[in-house]
Amino acid sequence: MTADPVLSCQAVRKTFHGRPVLHGLDLDVAEHEVVVLIGASGSGKSTLLRCVNLLETVDDGAILLDGEEITDPRHDADRVRARIGMVFQSYNLFPHLTVLDNVTLAPVRVHRVHKAEARRRALELLDRVGLADRAGEYPDRLSGGQQQRVAIVRALASSPRLILLDEVTSALDPELVGEVLALIAELKREGTTMLIATHEMGFARQVADRVCFLDGGRIVEQGPPSRVLSEPSQPRTRQFLQRIVEAGRL
């Protein structure tokens, strides 16, 4: 690969109250690549995403966005976050704002896009996810799947370089998971660069260019989903996948 990776994590270390959660983790994400992080709860998937978005401060190591070190404390964190979109497990939509205002908040306030232009683009995006008719509604009136689709649109509205998805289907009823996963699969087809933490192995298989299995704050094994999910070489990966199969989630 000749071009710089969009995201490069180098020996990232993070501890919480002295307990290491990320153990010198290395990970590159290339442009248009979709990397899926799998692993048990507490393996560090969410922490890594929060570190990339500078919602957590790393203890050691560096994170580079387009070759620029964003973990440098002299860097303006708000400017960095404006270039990265994040979608959370519990949607985190703003309940006091309508769907449309949720989507246009960052473009108008952070990127200084004209209000009319921001609305036009927001409606376009909402239309694509089939929610243009709900633009005037408040989030609590929507179903979980609809809320999560709005949250994805909200992250997309700033045209970020990279989108982080943190267990975006974990809070959804099984019949609502599909609509969210279909949207993410469509984003992949359009070439969106994404770093995804998930428990949905079927989805990982379908959407990932590369699957990384995290355990104890390190990437234990990584590679194309067909290999990592079907014929893992590491015993810990096998163990993890075995438990997933037993839980009926594969």
Place this chain on the structure above:
Amino acid sequence: MSTTETPAHEDEYRPSALAVARRGYRRRQTVRSVLLAALSTAVLGTVLAVAVTGSPGWETVRGSFLSLSVARSSLPAILEGLWLNARLLGACAAGALLLGLATAVLRSLRGPVAFPLRALAASYTYAFRGAPLIIVLYVLVFGVPGLRLTGTPSVLVLGGIALVITYGAYLAEVFRAGIESVHPSQRAAARSLGLTHRQTMRHVVLPQAVRRVAPALLNDLVALQKDVGLISLAGPIDAIRAAQISSIDSFNYTPYLVAGVLFILMAAPLIAVTDWVTLRAARRQNAEGTT
């Protein structure tokens, strides 16, 4: 929705005998409850009326608390005093809300650079929630003019300042409770979009916080409405002081009752408007309507 309506597009649906029986039962229950409530209210009202008007001292009390002629003659002076209360309330409420909000926002700042601001805001709320209003009032209206500085504002302004700094401290804590009640995930979502701390406060945290604590804020504003009258300790004549004067003039307590009723009337619209605003926000936001 009325229980008897039959949707036009569902002509084939006829309520079953079971449903008809249930509706009839519910209707009878409703009628029964209304009748019972009316009866018990009437009984209680009669008992109270008989107990009060039948009491040995009723005639004297009626003369000294409910004299129509005294009420009429004291009303203009009391209304004039009430106008002072109203103006002072308006100015002090605005000032205290601003001061309280600013203090709460300062207390929510993070990072070592903001330490002095945080410490200042915290010690202010500690000191002025503890200090009795009357003492703050005395210090400002009698102490400050005693310094004989040129440009000392009027007693009214000084008294207003005393009210604003005392109530600002109470309101700061109400606002802070509201700010802390907004889930951290809301802040994370806002920051993840690139909003600065200030933008996050302004567009995400405060709108939710203020809506949540609106009833508590209103409580403090109604308390303030009653406390603005304390400025009469420094000379200006408010509604209650005016009532006191008329009461002494007429050897009659009716003016106090007049002032009391006027205070209730003044608070009513404030309460109604806040209730309406919070209810409307809740209706719009929540899937279940009002809860």
